[in-house]
Amino acid sequence: MERINVKAAVIGGGPSGYAAAIGLARKFGGNSTVMLERQAKTGRKLLATGNGRCNISNENVSPEHYHGDENIIGSVIGGFNADALKGFFTSLGVLLRSDSEGRIYPYSNQAVTILDSLRNECARLGVSERCSFLTRSIRRENGRFVITSDDTEVFCEKLIIAAGSKAFPQSGADDSGYGLLKMLGIGYKEIFPALCPISTAEKYRSLKGVRARGKVTLLADGKALKETQGEIQFTDSGISGICVFELSRSVSEFFLKGSIDGVTCKKLQIAADLVSSLSFPELCSYLLTCKELFGAAPAGELLSGALNIQLSRVIAKTCALSEKTCSSLTARDIKQLASAAKRLTFTPSGMGSFSSAQVCAGGVGSDEVFPDSLMSKNHKGLYICGELLDVDGDCGGFNLHFAIASGLKAAASASGGGKSLH
Numbered sequence: 001m002e003r004i005n006v007k008a009a010v011i012g013g014g015p016s017g018y019a020a021a022i023g024l025a026r027k028f029g030g031n032s033t034v035m036l037e038r039q040a041k042t043g044r045k046l047l048a049t050g051n052g053r054c055n056i057s058n059e060n061v062s063p064e065h066y067h068g069d070e071n072i073i074g075s076v077i078g079g080f081n082a083d084a085l086k087g088f089f090t091s092l093g094v095l096l097r098s099d100s101e102g103r104i105y106p107y108s109n110q111a112v113t114i115l116d117s118l119r120n121e122c123a124r125l126g127v128s129e130r131c132s133f134l135t136r137s138i139r140r141e142n143g144r145f146v147i148t149s150d151d152t153e154v155f156c157e158k159l160i161i162a163a164g165s166k167a168f169p170q171s172g173a174d175d176s177g178y179g180l181l182k183m184l185g186i187g188y189k190e191i192f193p194a195l196c197p198i199s200t201a202e203k204y205r206s207l208k209g210v211r212a213r214g215k216v217t218l219l220a221d222g223k224a225l226k227e228t229q230g231e232i233q234f235t236d237s238g239i240s241g242i243c244v245f246e247l248s249r250s251v252s253e254f255f256l257k258g259s260i261d262g263v264t265c266k267k268l269q270i271a272a273d274l275v276s277s278l279s280f281p282e283l284c285s286y287l288l289t290c291k292e293l294f295g296a297a298p299a300g301e302l303l304s305g306a307l308n309i310q311l312s313r314v315i316a317k318t319c320a321l322s323e324k325t326c327s328s329l330t331a332r333d334i335k336q337l338a339s340a341a342k343r344l345t346f347t348p349s350g351m352g353s354f355s356s357a358q359v360c361a362g363g364v365g366s367d368e369v370f371p372d373s374l375m376s377k378n379h380k381g382l383y384i385c386g387e388l389l390d391v392d393g394d395c396g397g398f399n400l401h402f403a404i405a406s407g408l409k410a411a412a413s414a415s416g417g418g419k420s421l422h
């Protein structure tokens with residue numbers, strides 16, 4: 001059995017683990033820190049982010065873009081805005097740029113730039129990266145932590161767990177991080193998938209692959225709870241796209257708890273406005289013109305000048321007007337079609353799936369860690385960061401921002417560096 005003695009160890013080689021390892025090594029010096037990764041390579045999920053472009057942060061980072069434990073959100077995000085993140089990556093030699101909606105990407109538009117910069121800084125600082133290290137046990141011995149794999153024992157004074165969530169198993173993610181928490185007797189809030197497609201009771205198979213720009217509204221017992229806009233993508237089991245992802249956390253929460261943000265509700269629906277840039281009267285007037293122009297064409301084609309033809313047909317079908325021709329449509333029919341195009345309704349049929357989720361909601365909360373240090377309340381010298389914590393962000397770079405911010409915060413606390421590193 002190989003024995004390694006270090007000042008500090010980080011379990012997990014994702015963005016939060018790298019940030020933690022860099023923070024520790026900058027403070028403790030060379031050869032002080034080891035990073036233990038279960039998989040053969042570090043950063044697999046990071047490479048998949050932003051469709052390979054890595055949306056690393058957002059100019060609009062603020063606690064309002066996060067969900068979960070408010071104490072941890074306030075402490076981590078309150079002290080680390082977009083400029084702080086840019087400063088960290090400047091220190092790694094990475095150039096970033098923002099798009100028109102405030103999303104921040106590496107200038108190269110490649111996630112690998114971010115991963116390489118973290119890896120290179122760790123190498124420069126003398127952090128030892130140990131891949132294929134599957135933690136079998138963690139115990140305390142003479143005041144130190146002992147982390148054991150099949151063939152190695154790591155002895156350290158400070159331990160940071162950055163093992164991420166089980167979302168998106170295609171990146172090799174599994175629930176072993178939660179296993180480590182259980183091993184240590186650290187409780188966590190029930191996890192559920194967020195930022196994922198939504199399956200619906202309505203299955204419009206002809207719409208598979210169709211996209212439309214619009215607005216989606218989540219209705220709880222008929223009351224609008226949340227509205228987002230962007231590209232709606234239709235799948236064979238429901239709807240997807242970033243604006244749909246933004247509603248998925250609430251949908252999963254509803255199926256798990258029967259409530260959303262603590263408010264009980266019985267029925268959930270999603271209304272899609274597929275022509276959101278026109279008012280209802282404007283759309284009716286546009287359709288009246290189309291009715292004359294399209295004459296003998298089937299009514300299912302009336303909206304084809306504005307929407308994908310398949311979508312136009314589905315809307316006519318939901319109004320039971322498919323059998324008619326455009327010219328035979330009455331004023332009432334036109335209103336019905338306009339209304340359906342502006343409020344195509346879907347009924348979510350179940351919780352999202354971890355396999356297509358970008359993040360997990362739930363995790364370790366401030367009942368288990370001190371929010372201002374991220375240290376475990378029951379294990380002095382042990383810290384938790386990243387997605388294992390009960391914090392999940394909106395789409396748009398907020399989750400990676402949290403991963404980096406919380407990793408640096410845990411490292412600053414563990415190394416006694418206070419705010420200077422964070």
Ligand SMILES: Cc1cc2nc3c(=O)[nH]c(=O)nc-3n(C[C@H](O)[C@H](O)[C@H](O)COP(=O)(O)OP(=O)(O)OC[C@H]3O[C@@H](n4cnc5c(N)ncnc54)[C@H](O)[C@@H]3O)c2cc1C
Nearest residue numbers: 012014015016038049050055163164168386387397399400
């Ligand atoms: C497809 C996809 C796209 C995304 N795009 C974006 C985006 O553009 N912007 C954004 O902000 N967020 C995005 N996210 C979310 C973001 O990737 C995560 O929030 C972030 O990676 C979490 O970082 P982490 O370090 O906490 O965990 P992870 O990145 O999951 O890293 C944890 C690491 O720990 C390792 N590990 C787990 N258990 C153990 C163990 N027992 N022992 C040792 N190692 C272990 C894992 O193998 C992994 O390498 C995306 C997610 C997905 C799935």
